[in-house]
Amino acid sequence: xxxxxxxxxxxxxxxxxxxxxxxxxxxxxxxxxxxxxxxxxxxxxxxxxxxxxxxxxxxxxxxxxxxxxxxxxxxxxxxxxxxxxxxxxxxxxxxxxxxxxxxxxxxxxxxxxxxxxxxxxxxxxxxxxxxxxxxxxxxxxxxxxxxxxxxxxxxxxxxxxxxxxxxxxxxxxxxxxxxxxxxxxxxxxxxxxxxxxxxxxxxxxxxxxxxxxxxxxxxxxxxxxxxxxxxxxxxxxxxxxxxxxxxxxxxxxxxxxxxxxxxxxxxxxxxxxxxxxxxxxxxxxxxxxxxxxxxxxxxxxxxxxxxxxxxxxxxxxxxxxxxxxxxxxxxxxxxxxxxxxxxxxxxxxxxxxxxxxxxxxxxxxxxxxxxxxxxxxxxxxxxxxxxxxxxxxxxxxxxxxxxxxxxxxxxxxxxxxxxxxxxxxxxxxxxxxxxxxxxxxxxxxxxxxxxxxxxxxxxxxxxxxxxxxxxxxxxxxxxxxxxxxxxxxxxxxxxxxxxxxxxxxxxxxxxxxxxxxxxxxxxxxxxxxxxxxxxxxxxxxxxxxxxxxxxxxxxxxxxxxxxxxxxxxxxxxxxxxxxxxxxxxxxxxxxxxxxxxx
Amino acid sequence: xxxxxxxxxxxxxxxxxxxxxxxxxxxxxxxxxxxxxxxxxxxxxxxxxxxxxxxxxxxxxxxxxxxxxxxxxxxxxxxxxxxxxxxxxxxxxxxxxxxxxxxxxxxxxxxxxxxxxx
Numbered sequence: 001x002x003x004x005x006x007x008x009x010x011x012x013x014x015x016x017x018x019x020x021x022x023x024x025x026x027x028x029x030x031x032x033x034x035x036x037x038x039x040x041x042x043x044x045x046x047x048x049x050x051x052x053x054x055x056x057x058x059x060x061x062x063x064x065x066x067x068x069x070x071x072x073x074x075x076x077x078x079x080x081x082x083x084x085x086x087x088x089x090x091x092x093x094x095x096x097x098x099x100x101x102x103x104x105x106x107x108x109x110x111x112x113x114x115x116x117x118x119x120x121x122x123x124x125x126x127x128x129x130x131x132x133x134x135x136x137x138x139x140x141x142x143x144x145x146x147x148x149x150x151x152x153x154x155x156x157x158x159x160x161x162x163x164x165x166x167x168x169x170x171x172x173x174x175x176x177x178x179x180x181x182x183x184x185x186x187x188x189x190x191x192x193x194x195x196x197x198x199x200x201x202x203x204x205x206x207x208x209x210x211x212x213x214x215x216x217x218x219x220x221x222x223x224x225x226x227x228x229x230x231x232x233x234x235x236x237x238x239x240x241x242x243x244x245x246x247x248x249x250x251x252x253x254x255x256x257x258x259x260x261x262x263x264x265x266x267x268x269x270x271x272x273x274x275x276x277x278x279x280x281x282x283x284x285x286x287x288x289x290x291x292x293x294x295x296x297x298x299x300x301x302x303x304x305x306x307x308x309x310x311x312x313x314x315x316x317x318x319x320x321x322x323x324x325x326x327x328x329x330x331x332x333x334x335x336x337x338x339x340x341x342x343x344x345x346x347x348x349x350x351x352x353x354x355x356x357x358x359x360x361x362x363x364x365x366x367x368x369x370x371x372x373x374x375x376x377x378x379x380x381x382x383x384x385x386x387x388x389x390x391x392x393x394x395x396x397x398x399x400x401x402x403x404x405x406x407x408x409x410x411x412x413x414x415x416x417x418x419x420x421x422x423x424x425x426x427x428x429x430x431x432x433x434x435x436x437x438x439x440x441x442x443x444x445x446x447x448x449x450x451x452x453x454x455x456x457x458x459x460x461x462x463x464x465x466x467x468x469x470x471x472x473x474x475x476x477x478x479x480x481x482x483x484x485x486x487x488x489x490x491x492x493x494x495x496x497x498x499x500x501x502x503x504x505x506x507x508x509x510x511x512x513x514x515x516x517x518x519x520x521x522x523x524x525x526x527x528x529x530x531x532x533x534x535x536x537x538x539x540x541x542x543x544x545x546x547x548x549x550x551x552x553x554x555x556x557x558x559x560x561x562x563x564x565x566x567x568x569x570x571x572x573x574x575x576x577x578x579x580x581x582x583x584x585x586x587x588x589x590x591x592x593x594x595x596x597x598x
Numbered sequence: 599x600x601x602x603x604x605x606x607x608x609x610x611x612x613x614x615x616x617x618x619x620x621x622x623x624x625x626x627x628x629x630x631x632x633x634x635x636x637x638x639x640x641x642x643x644x645x646x647x648x649x650x651x652x653x654x655x656x657x658x659x660x661x662x663x664x665x666x667x668x669x670x671x672x673x674x675x676x677x678x679x680x681x682x683x684x685x686x687x688x689x690x691x692x693x694x695x696x697x698x699x700x701x702x703x704x705x706x707x708x709x710x711x712x713x714x715x716x
Contacts, residue, residue, distance in 0.1 A: 311622030
């Protein structure tokens with residue numbers, strides 16, 4: 001542990017010139033009225049030395065100002081020192097000290113947590129009877145600071161296991177939220193501006209202010225150092241919940257509805273285009289947040305050709321291709337279940353060569369071709385469609401792939417034909433759009449070569465049938481799928497999948513994978529099982545019908561473009577020079593292929 | 599003595615109004631520049647900016663989503679790469695103070711879109 005002692009030098013030059021008394025290590029000596037050695041001169045803030053201490057924080061500075069005002073207006077307010085509890089970042093390390101940080105035994109009892117692997121040190125000082133928190137120090141992880149400070153200042157009685165206060169992240173945001181609501185009304189939440197809990201809560205309850213910005217304007221809390229912002233946020237949420245108010249995640253500044261609410265409104269009112277939705281339920285002119293969200297809702301409800309409303313689509317959906325470095329696009333035809341014939345492989349090779357594309361096999365068991373000019377996309381897809389390919393929707397918040405393992409057709413361990421089942425499932429749900437991308441997998445036995453358990457839905461063969469797992473995902477926070485139903489037959493499995501996917505499509509927040517959706521669901525997996533397997537909400541039939549209508553209205557959106565000259569015209573870089581390509585696009589060689597020069 | 603200086607603006611035809619998708623943008627090639635033209639049909643307004651996004655120097659702004667922001671409904675475009683937004687009025691980047699883009703005056707006459715060069 002490296003100890004750094006750092007401080008400030010008080011600017012007392014003016015005082016010295018005037019002959020005022022200053023301390024041996026600097027600072028203008030003041031009494032409890034903030035008067036210097038000359039009764040007509042006051043000093044406040046970091047230059048003032050009171051009982052040998054310089055107060056280097058903003059809050060005591062304000063307090064001193066209040067005292068001078070009181071003294072000048074014949075009041076009697078006096079300074080008695082100030083709580084120097086604070087949280088800072090020092091060379092990238094979070095540090096905090098609060099209450100009496102340096103009291104030692106036998107006047108107190110201490111609990112110390114040290115983790116030299118992660119560089120964390122936490123110490124709390126308890127009263128000798130173990131009921132009160134006197135103070136402490138946090139180094140490396142100061143998340144618990146706000147609550148610990150409140151515990152000290154409000155003399156909150158400690159739980160029987162006070163070590164829980166500092167042990168790891170078990171006391172994370174969840175218990176912090178619960179904790180802040182249990183504070184007394186006069187608990188000081190913002191010490192810079194001296195705003196207590198009651199003031200903030202009444203601003204939420206009586207004035208209906210529910211944003212941090214609003215609280216800042218009305219109460220001045222969080223306008224100083226900003227350290228109390230997490231507590232303020234928790235108080236807003238806690239007060240609203242206590243008042244029975246539903247806290248919803250609105251789409252953006254243009255819509256005062258959550259995605260689920262807007263989904264239902266668009267459905268009930270049969271609105272099929274973005275401008276109508278904006279006119280009926282929104283305000284202003286829309287933005288890059290609500291346009292793709294509404295585009296996704298429209299697609300999940302009506303399954304229309306998305307290029308007909310191209311300007312509301314997100315970056316990749318706009319031109320039905322993933323935009324890449326340099327401004328070119330990638331082309332991914334669908335290869336259901338990862339199975340492809342030699343003839344089709346040859347077509348892909350020929351197309352890639354003809355257009356100079358870079359080819360690579362994806363994690364989804366298909367082939368990706370990079371470096372396509374916007375202008376060439378319709379011609380490339382025309383060739384692919386002629387050869388029997390369809391859009392792979394790699395660019396959409398839609399079903400991507402259903403991976404498979406070799407399965408019983410060739411593998412000596414395969415219990416069932418996982419490839420055929422994967423192809424069936426991918427063919428059923430292709431083209432369906434959702435709050436986020438959907439990935440599936442089917443494995444022929446417990447060895448799980450298709451990695452189905454890391455998918456939004458994973459299917460694993462058993463002796464008696466198939467197990468269905470849901471809500472897994474990869475990415476930066478991987479999570480395994482959980483068992484929804486075991487040993488079921490194919491028909492039942494598809495029925496549950498229909499219901500599961502439709503339920504996700506209707507209720508998830510924008511850009512939430514199924515894992516996030518499940519993590520936030522009240523009742524979690526038990527509730528989801530109840531709805532999907534036990535049909536507890538009686539929605540099963542409706543969900544199945546809605547899914548069937550999407551399946552029945554499937555169209556290959558690239559085929560729609562290729563067959564329509566008016567739509568093909570949009571795929572050009574310069575609309576006033578449609579034959580010309582973007583001259584700024586450049587490639588350079590890499591390992592027998594090319595890469596973008598950017 | 600009061601004086602008034604009028605800079606002559608040359609209006610160059612960029613494209614036909616019908617070529618630019620409703621509530622979206624398209625790119626035109628004019629005098630060695632790539633210019634993004636936006637047809638903000640919801641508001642009955644037209645805008646034009648450079649096509650180059652200053653963030654990573656990509657010629658893509660014309661492919662971005664347009665919209666408005668704030669109480670004053672300031673028109674903006676979001677770059678499709680990293681969603682940096684730019685005011686269509688001033689060219690100022692709304693998500694990064696250090697960036698801005700060039701804007702051009704636009705005039706539509708008889709179904710033709712003209713960009714103004716000073």
